[in-house]
Amino acid sequence: MNFDSIIIGAGISGLSIAYYLKKAGQNILLLEASERVGGVIQSLDADGFLLERGPNSLRGTHELLDLVDDLQLQDELVAAYPKAPAFVYFQKSLHPVPMSPPALIKTKLLSTKAKFRLLREPFIAARKGTSEESLDSFVRRRLGDEILERFVAPFVSGVYAGDPKQLSIQASFARLAEFEMQAGSILKGAIKAARAAKSKHEPPKRSLRPYRLCSFQKGLETLPQAMAKSLGESLVTGACNIELSRISDFQFQVNYEHQNQRETVTTRTLIVATPASAASQMLDRFAPEITKHLAEIHSTKLCAVPLAYRIDQLPHPLDGFGFLAPRDQGLRTLGSIWNSSLFPHRAPEGWVVMNNFIGGETDREAINLSDDELITIVHRDLQTVLGIKGEPKRLPITRWQRAIPQYNLGHAARIAAIEKELSQHEGLWLTGNYLHGVAIGDCLKRGKDLTEEIVEWMSKH
Numbered sequence: 001m002n003f004d005s006i007i008i009g010a011g012i013s014g015l016s017i018a019y020y021l022k023k024a025g026q027n028i029l030l031l032e033a034s035e036r037v038g039g040v041i042q043s044l045d046a047d048g049f050l051l052e053r054g055p056n057s058l059r060g061t062h063e064l065l066d067l068v069d070d071l072q073l074q075d076e077l078v079a080a081y082p083k084a085p086a087f088v089y090f091q092k093s094l095h096p097v098p099m100s101p102p103a104l105i106k107t108k109l110l111s112t113k114a115k116f117r118l119l120r121e122p123f124i125a126a127r128k129g130t131s132e133e134s135l136d137s138f139v140r141r142r143l144g145d146e147i148l149e150r151f152v153a154p155f156v157s158g159v160y161a162g163d164p165k166q167l168s169i170q171a172s173f174a175r176l177a178e179f180e181m182q183a184g185s186i187l188k189g190a191i192k193a194a195r196a197a198k199s200k201h202e203p204p205k206r207s208l209r210p211y212r213l214c215s216f217q218k219g220l221e222t223l224p225q226a227m228a229k230s231l232g233e234s235l236v237t238g239a240c241n242i243e244l245s246r247i248s249d250f251q252f253q254v255n256y257e258h259q260n261q262r263e264t265v266t267t268r269t270l271i272v273a274t275p276a277s278a279a280s281q282m283l284d285r286f287a288p289e290i291t292k293h294l295a296e297i298h299s300t301k302l303c304a305v306p307l308a309y310r311i312d313q314l315p316h317p318l319d320g321f322g323f324l325a326p327r328d329q330g331l332r333t334l335g336s337i338w339n340s341s342l343f344p345h346r347a348p349e350g351w352v353v354m355n356n357f358i359g360g361e362t363d364r365e366a367i368n369l370s371d372d373e374l375i376t377i378v379h380r381d382l383q384t385v386l387g388i389k390g391e392p393k394r395l396p397i398t399r400w401q402r403a404i405p406q407y408n409l410g411h412a413a414r415i416a417a418i419e420k421e422l423s424q425h426e427g428l429w430l431t432g433n434y435l436h437g438v439a440i441g442d443c444l445k446r447g448k449d450l451t452e453e454i455v456e457w458m459s460k461h
């Protein structure tokens, strides 16, 4: 059988491109190795608690809202309370992350000296040279040590479970680096970009307020499942031992095993949407230069340790998103998301549930801890921060051996090299969270953008 496009991997990246290509009228096939779709997006009902093993929420971008409408999921969508603050644990108490200039002036998270240091940002000379710089060095240089230690480092623990000394500013927060390069300062660059956007007179894009987070009544997995349903027979799960080869300039062959039978199909375009490590193995036969770069992308190990408590065990109202813990504040837990405060139906009446993360790049050994050890450490940290009384209710722990790709020093150059090599392989595309953003919203957007690129390419070939 011949297809317009075959996509490999049905995480949110693969589902996104498959969904948009099908919507554009293409004859597609989406092959997934496991028996389920969604990749790391995994919602689980455990004893009446609705848990997220991977991501806990996603941003209400216009791509998401359009998708929700298309899939008729409007009644399922739940938005987090927009004012739910995220806290930082600092000097034995929780401080809300300041979200406005007056809040920044008032916050006790920063010393007066650090606040004045922040005001100097527009006057600090831009860095010369174009080599990649670490997030740690960039933020210390432009904004000062306290901003790095009390905001940025805990924040990157929350997004990448990463190490600011290793993360590349050009790869992980490219816009900030661009602002400095183009305007000499982050603030000047941001103002310039806002003015340029305004002068384009584009109608504002529909979105929930930018910081608003969402989920679905039955958890995040609702989204990949609905996308999969809309694909019907274009999706094949349990398709393993996939072998890829090019049989002519504009034809690929895909050979795979399904229900103990080998199947062979052909396609004009091939989109590999697996994690980098799997893509690296699959492309080895006909794109070895790309394979080499993909194999160098490192993903961090991370444990999700959900714990539940009865409300009467908690002196704290849990009125927020949760907290992040800077590494020098005496806690091993990276952060805690207060799921039952954010979204409805996460815990039975009278209970709260929190999802807690431990491990990542600054604590690589945590993945080897036993369940008992993980629970003891996280519970002790929660007791310290929230004053919880008594013991927690144990819930299933998830250990991610490859949780989140690290956009470390050299990543921007590596991705540029991959994209250059890809341009030599007509008809072949890559998508996935290791390319242009790890958030679900980034993966959805990449699927949409790539669809436009592929449809245009096909109209010319």
Ligand SMILES: Cc1cc2nc3c(=O)[nH]c(=O)nc-3n(C[C@H](O)[C@H](O)[C@H](O)COP(=O)(O)OP(=O)(O)OC[C@H]3O[C@@H](n4cnc5c(N)ncnc54)[C@H](O)[C@@H]3O)c2cc1C
Binding pocket: 008, 009, 010, 011, 012, 013, 014, 031, 032, 033, 034, 036, 037, 038, 039, 040, 041, 053, 054, 055, 056, 057, 058, 059, 239, 240, 242, 273, 274, 275, 278, 282, 302, 304, 400, 402, 403, 404, 431, 432, 433, 434, 437, 438, 439, 440, 441, 443
């Ligand atoms: C613990 C954790 C917390 C997170 N928190 C958030 C959050 O709160 N908000 C947010 O926006 N993002 C969050 N993220 C990031 C986000 O969830 C991921 O970046 C995104 O879901 C990745 O999607 P993907 O499709 O690129 O990859 P994956 O989800 O890894 O999907 C890849 C798919 O490819 C399949 N596959 C692999 N090998 C093969 C093969 N050889 N053949 C066929 N198929 C194959 C896999 O089975 C899988 O289905 C979190 C991630 C983790 C792990």
